[in-house]
Amino acid sequence: MGKEITPRLQDYSQWYLDIVKKADMAENSDVRGCMVIKPYGYSIWEKMQAGLDKMFKDTGHTNAYFPVFVPKSMFEAEEKNAEGFAKECAIVTHYRLKNDPQNKGKLMVDPDAKLEEELVVRPTSEAIIWNTYKKWIQSYRDLPILINQWANVVRWEMRTRLFLRTAEFLWQEGHTAHATAKEAEEETVRMLNVYADFAENFMALPVIRGRKSEGERFPGAIETYCIEALMQDGKALQAGTSHFLGQNFAKAFDVQFSGKDGKLDHVWGTSWGVSTRLIGGLIMAHSDDDGLILPPRLAPIHVVIVPIFKTEAELASIAAVAEKIAGDLRKLGYAVKFDNRDNQKPGYKFAEYELKGVPVRIAIGPRDLENGTVELARRDTKEKSVKQVSEVAALIPSLLEEIQQNIYQRALNFRNSMTTHVDTYEDFKKVLDEKGGFVLAHWDGSKESEAAIKEETKATIRCIPLDAASESGKCIYSGKPSVQRVVFARAY
RNA sequence: CGGGGUGUAGCGUAGCCCGGUAUCGCGCUUGGUUUGGGACCAAGAGAUCGUCAGUUCGAAUCUGGCCACCCCGACCA
Known part of the structure; x- marks a missing residue:
């Protein structure tokens, strides 16, 4: 019958694609890089939305909606953020089509309808949101602002895979503004914990909570926290991120407030998001050669x-x-x-x-x-x-x-069996090539060692785990001293 | 954006080298027999062979341009 699935061991990516297509979750559209999420796949997304949305509300957040277009000048205000996303932005340059005089029945871009300022299709919304927050915030009494939006974003990807990487995808992005650094930092960690809670209790997906290294950090953030999950092929998947933005966006957009003492200060910010990519993670974490396996809490x-x-x-x-x-x-x-x-x-x-x-x-x-x-x-x-x-x-x-628990336990057992401590670079490479999974190793904290390891092995630092015991050791690459192990893996 | 590949029915394909209006399977429609792990028989419908141009009496097949998609790299949630 026409419903055979390629076995996982034979071709993991084909297995994944077979499940997405044959379980009727999504298909490639005729728009390059964009997918159609079919009703069954969308139902799963709705379940995720419902679970997360309630958790956001329970932690004091409310939903709002900001424009899909961001004027270029606004977008570029926070330089690092703009630079980080510049290579994958879609741009609107015109606002009108007209009949093509050379080509009957066809339309052409009306050259007279050029926009004075180009509009960036949001790859993320910090710019438009901080530009708006400036108008909303005068006093400490206006803080905190705890807003989430459910939206689509566009990142012009060269290579796409259904759910895991598409040019347009759905997500939620939380954007909060606070009077103190401490409060913003707490918010960042609170939402990281919300994501971890969601992943483990709804998705039955065990995750490691950690901080990103400088090289993997969100452009414009002071600190990026993440949850990392392990897929059945031994590759890691970033399942959610939460950023402490410091005062970077407040400074870029001149968002200041008067404190109780009457002094002006810049607002402290956070942002955090998860996307339809979670559906890809859900598939790759639990399913088998007979198809999808859904945790009951997310099953349509x-x-x-x-x-x-x-x-x-x-x-x-x-x-x-x-x-x-x-x-x-x-x-x-x-x-x-x-x-x-x-x-x-x-x-x-x-x-x-x-x-x-x-x-x-x-x-x-x-x-x-x-x-x-x-x-x-x-x-x-x-x-x-x-x-x-x-x-x-x-x-x-x-x-x-029981099924919910069993799926979680199975994924946890798998992750445990695929987590390896190594102390030499030789062992590190060997484990990556022969076994895969999470590799816990010492790292000297330098950008140079991280980049060299990535270059040579394609493994990246997934995170610096939050709950790891401090343990002195030597960097597997440079031999320099290190105070704790970090999580390496090849990743999606 | 570099390197490779592929475009034939809703899907998957044969035919292309060696030119003569297209093969098979799944799916679909109708009728019948079936139904405890992906049923079977019979009869049907469905394709301007990615696109534009060229060669030719004649092009899915040969030549050239264009377009799209897939795979492998660099970038990324």
């Missing part, structure tokens, strides 16, 4: 009920049982699908829902009708068991919770 469908029937009458009797179970589960807040299509066989449906990662499947056939039972199957382990109709609905909540 929690339970699918598949009837096995020969006649319409049989379907009707099964439907009565199925609807009862579905109704009970829906009352408990679960999304249940009863797939009563008569043009596909049960086996086809089993395979299809496995491909789509639906956590739990209930099959009901004539034998079950006779016995008052159903067949219960879980996606994560593929285990099947027979249960009484009367008890099945009550079993689902704990089963879904």
